Amino acid sequence: xxxxxxxxxxxxxxxxxxxxxxxxxxxxxxxxxxxxxxxxxxxxxxxxxxxxxxxxxxxxxxxxxxxxxxxxxxxxxxxxxxxxxxxxxxxxxxxxxxxxxxxxxxxxxxxxxxxx
Amino acid sequence: xxxxxxxxxxxxxxxxxxxxxxxxxxxxxxxxxxxxxxxxxxxxxxxxxxxxxxxxxxxxxxxxxxxxxxxxxxxxxxxxxxxxxxxxxxxxxxxxxxxxxxxxxxxxxxxxxxxxxxxxxxxxxxxxxxxxxxxxxxxxxxxxxxxxxxxxxxxxxxxxxxxxxxxxxxxxxxxxxxxxxxxxxxxxxxxxxxxxxxxxxxxxxxxxxxxxxxxxxxxxxxxxxxxxxxxxxxxxxxxxxxxxxxxxxxxxxxxxxxxxxxxxxxxxxxxxxxxxxxxxxxxxxxxxxxxxxxxxxxxxxxxxxxxxxxxxxxxxxxxxxxxxxxxxxxxxxxxxxxxxxxxxxxxxxxxxxxxxxxxxxxxxxxxxxxx
Numbered sequence: 001x002x003x004x005x006x007x008x009x010x011x012x013x014x015x016x017x018x019x020x021x022x023x024x025x026x027x028x029x030x031x032x033x034x035x036x037x038x039x040x041x042x043x044x045x046x047x048x049x050x051x052x053x054x055x056x057x058x059x060x061x062x063x064x065x066x067x068x069x070x071x072x073x074x075x076x077x078x079x080x081x082x083x084x085x086x087x088x089x090x091x092x093x094x095x096x097x098x099x100x101x102x103x104x105x106x107x108x109x110x111x112x113x114x115x116x
Numbered sequence: 117x118x119x120x121x122x123x124x125x126x127x128x129x130x131x132x133x134x135x136x137x138x139x140x141x142x143x144x145x146x147x148x149x150x151x152x153x154x155x156x157x158x159x160x161x162x163x164x165x166x167x168x169x170x171x172x173x174x175x176x177x178x179x180x181x182x183x184x185x186x187x188x189x190x191x192x193x194x195x196x197x198x199x200x201x202x203x204x205x206x207x208x209x210x211x212x213x214x215x216x217x218x219x220x221x222x223x224x225x226x227x228x229x230x231x232x233x234x235x236x237x238x239x240x241x242x243x244x245x246x247x248x249x250x251x252x253x254x255x256x257x258x259x260x261x262x263x264x265x266x267x268x269x270x271x272x273x274x275x276x277x278x279x280x281x282x283x284x285x286x287x288x289x290x291x292x293x294x295x296x297x298x299x300x301x302x303x304x305x306x307x308x309x310x311x312x313x314x315x316x317x318x319x320x321x322x323x324x325x326x327x328x329x330x331x332x333x334x335x336x337x338x339x340x341x342x343x344x345x346x347x348x349x350x351x352x353x354x355x356x357x358x359x360x361x362x363x364x365x366x367x368x369x370x371x372x373x374x375x376x377x378x379x380x381x382x383x384x385x386x387x388x389x390x391x392x393x394x395x396x397x398x399x400x401x402x403x404x405x406x407x408x409x410x411x412x413x414x415x416x417x418x419x420x421x422x423x424x425x426x427x428x429x430x431x432x433x434x435x436x437x438x439x440x441x442x443x444x445x446x447x448x449x450x451x452x453x454x455x456x457x458x459x460x461x462x463x464x465x466x467x468x469x470x471x472x473x474x475x476x477x478x479x480x481x482x483x484x485x486x487x
Contacts, residue, residue, distance in 0.1 A: 023151055023176055027192065060192040064176040068196045076175040110175045 012043045016050055016095075017105035021077075024065070024108070028058040036105055045099070047079050048091035050106055065108060080107035120442050121186065121484040123167065124452060125154035128476035130169055132187045139448055139462040142471045148190060149181065156437055156480040158224050159186075163231040164484050168250065170221040170236070178220055180236075180250050193250030197221070199242055200257035206240065207269040216240045216260065223437060225280035237277030241268060241294040243306065256306040259292065264311055264328045271295030271331050271350075278436055279332070284339040291345065291360055296331035299347070301360050312360030316349060333376045334436040338385035346388050346415070348378040348436075353390055355415050366415025371402050377439035381464060382447040386414040389441075389449060389465060391434040400431035408449070410465050424468035425459065432457065437480035444485055452478025 017036040020028070030037060039053045048071070055062045066073050071091070073079070078087045082096055082104050098104040122133040129147025148154075152171045160166040165186040171179040178197065181190040197218045205213035219239045227233035232249040235256075243256045259265075268275060279293035288305045291312070298313040316330045331350035338344065347354040347363065351374050354363040367373035372392045381387035388411045394402045401407060406425040409418040432455035442448040449461040456475040461468045 021175070023173065026150075027176075027179065060179070060195075063178070063195050069198065074175065074177060113174070 013040050014043060014045050014100045015039070015102055016041050016045060016053075016099060017102055018050060018054065019105040019107040019109075021108065021110040023110070024061060027060050027064065043100075045095045046092050047081075047086065047089075047095065047106065050095075051091070076111040076113050078109045078111055080109055118444055119486045120444070120448065121159075121164075121486060122440075122450060122458065122471075123157035123159065123169075123187070123480075123482040123484070124458060124475065124478060125156050125169070125437075125480035126452075126456070126476035126478050127153055130154040130157055130171075130187075131472075131475055133458065133471055137444055139444075139460055142460075144472055145187075147476075148187065149179075152176075152179075153220075154479065155220060156223050156482075157187075158226055158482050159484045160226040160231040160234075161228050162226075164486055166226070166231040166249075168224045168226060168234055170224055172220040178218070180221065180224075180253075182250050194246075194252055197236070197238060197242075197244055197253050198255070199260065200255045201261075204261070205266060206275060207267055209270065213266070216242070218242070219274060222276045222278045223280055225282060228282055228284065235280050235282075235290075237280050237292065239274040239276035240270075241275045241277040241297060243277060243280070243292060245306075258302070258307050259300060259309045262300070262309045264297070267328060268294065268297035269329065279335045281335060281337045281345070283342050285342075289342075289359070291335060291337070293332040293335050293347075295333065296329060296350075298328045298330040299332050299335060299360055312356075313363070314361065315356075315363030315365075316354065317352070317365075318350065334378050336378045336380045336388070338380040341385040344385065344414075346378050346380060348375050348390055350374065350396060353378065353415065366411070368411070368416030368418055370409055370418050375434075376436040377434050377451060379439045379441050379449070381449075382441045382443045383445075384412070384447075387412050387464070388415060389439065390418075391439070391451060393433060399433045404428055404430050406430040406432065406453075408451070408461075408465055408468070421461070421465040421468070423466065424461075424470075431455075435479055438478050440481045440483040442483045442485045448483070450481050450483055452481045454478065 016039045118137040124131040129150040131146035135142045149171045155170045157169040167183040169181040183190045203216035208214040221236045223237040225235040236244040244253045281291040283289035291301045293299045300309045301312045302309045318330045333348045336346045343359045345356045353367045355366045356363045375393045405427045408421040411418045432453035439451040452458045454477040458471045
C-alpha cells in the first residue's frame with residue numbers, strides 16, 4: 001500500500017471532496033441530489049482531520065464512522081483514496097495531492113456485506 | 117373522537133399508522149429512516165407528541181431520534197452510550213469472559229411523568245437514562261455491576277436488555293429483563309438490583325432453577341395491579357403476584373408455551389394475551405395457524421382467538437416487543453409479524469384484521485391512544 005505523496009504546506013486550508021454513503025447523507029440532511037460534500041480542512045490533511053471536520057459540521061455523524069472514544073473505524077466502513085483502500089493505514093497518514101486539490105474525493109464506503 | 121397512533125419498528129425503517137376510534141380505516145406513513153433497523157419507538161405518556169426511536173445499523177451504529185410532533189419530523193439526538201467505569205466482562209456463548217461492548221438499544225421507555233426522561237435498554241445488557249430528552253445518556257451502572265453481572269450470558273439474539281417496566285406510583289421501583297440472564301428489580305431507583313427468578317425452570321441450564329441464566333422473552337404488567345407480572349419465557353408462560361419475588365407457571369392448556377410476546381388487557385388486569393410459537397427450533401406458529409391465545413383468568417385457562425387470522429400456511433414469528441394494547445373502551449390489541457403484517461383487533465381479540473400486509477419484518481409495535 002502506498003502512503004503519502006509528499007509533504008503538505010501547513011498554513012493552507014484545502015477543500016476536500018467527500019463521498020458519503022447514502023444513509024449518512026440522509027442522516028446529515030444532505031440532499032440526495034447534492035454534489036459532493038466539500039469540507040474545508042487545514043493542512044496537514046489526513047483521514048482523521050477530515051473526519052474531525054465532518055463530525056464538527058455534522059454532529060449527528062459522530063459515532064457512525066468511527067467509535068466515539070477509541071476513534072477506531074467501524075467494521076463495515078472503508079476509506080478509499082485514489083482507487084486504493086486506505087482502511088488499514090493509520091488515519092494520520094497525509095492524504096495525496098489529488099485529494100488535496102479536489103481532483104479525487106475521499107470515499108467513505110459502506111462495505112458490501114449482504115445481510116437481510 | 118379518540119384516535120390511535122401505532123408506532124411500528126421494522127428491519128428497514130419505521131412506520132406510523134393512524135386511525136380514529138373505530139380502528140377500521142388506517143392511514144400509513146413512512147418509512148421513516150428507510151433502510152435502518154428500528155428496534156423500538158415509543159411516545160412519552162406525559163407528552164404524546166414527544167416520540168423517541170432507536171435507529172440502528174450494523175454499518176453505522178446507533179442513533180436515537182426524537183420527534184416533537186407525533187412523528188411528522190424527527191431529529192437525531194445524542195448517540196453516545198458509554199458504560200460507566202471499567203466495563204469488566206460477562207460470559208459469552210463459549211463460556212469465556214467477554215468485555216462489555218455497546219451494540220444497540222433494544223427498548224426505550226419514556227418516564228411516566230417527564231417527557232425529557234427516558235430509560236434505554238442496551239445490548240450488551242446495560243440500562244441507560246437521559247434526563248434532557250436524549251442530549252446526554254448515562255448508564256445506571258448498579259444493574260450491570262451487580263453481583264451476578266459477570267455471569268450473564270447472551271441469548272441467541274445477543275445479551276439484550278429488552279424489557280423495562282416502570283412502577284406506576286413508586287418511582288423507586290423498576291423491573292427489567294435480559295436475555296438470557298433473567299429478570300431483575302430495583303426498589304431504590306436503580307442503585308441496587310436483585311435477580312427475581314425464583315420459580316423459573318429452564319431445563320437447558322445445568323441447574324434448571326438457577327438464580328440467573330433464564331431466557332426471559334418479555335414481561336407485561338397492568339398499571340392497576342403493578343405487583344402482578346406476566347412473563348413469556350423462552351418456554352413457559354409465568355405469573356408473579358409479588359413483583360417477581362416468586363413465579364408460578366400458568367401455561368395451562370396452551371398448545372405450546374414457547375413464544376415471545378405477552379400483554380395485558382387495558383381494563384381487565386387478569387386478561388392476558390400470548391402468541392404461541394411452535395418451538396425454539398421452529399420459530400413459526402403451530403401447524404401454520406396464527407393464533408392469539410387469551411386467558412381471562414390470569415393464566416392456565418386459555419382460549420384461541422383466530423377470527424380474521426390466517427389459519428393455514430402461516431409461518432411468521434411475532435417478536436418480543438411486537439404486541440401492544442390501546443386504552444379505548446373496547447380495548448384494541450395489535451401485533452406485528454416478521455412477515456410484515458400488522459394485525460388489529462378492535463374488540464379485545466374477538467376479531468382480527470390486517471392493517472397492512474407488506475411491511476418489512478416487524479420488530480416492535482407500540483400504540484398511543486389520543487384524545
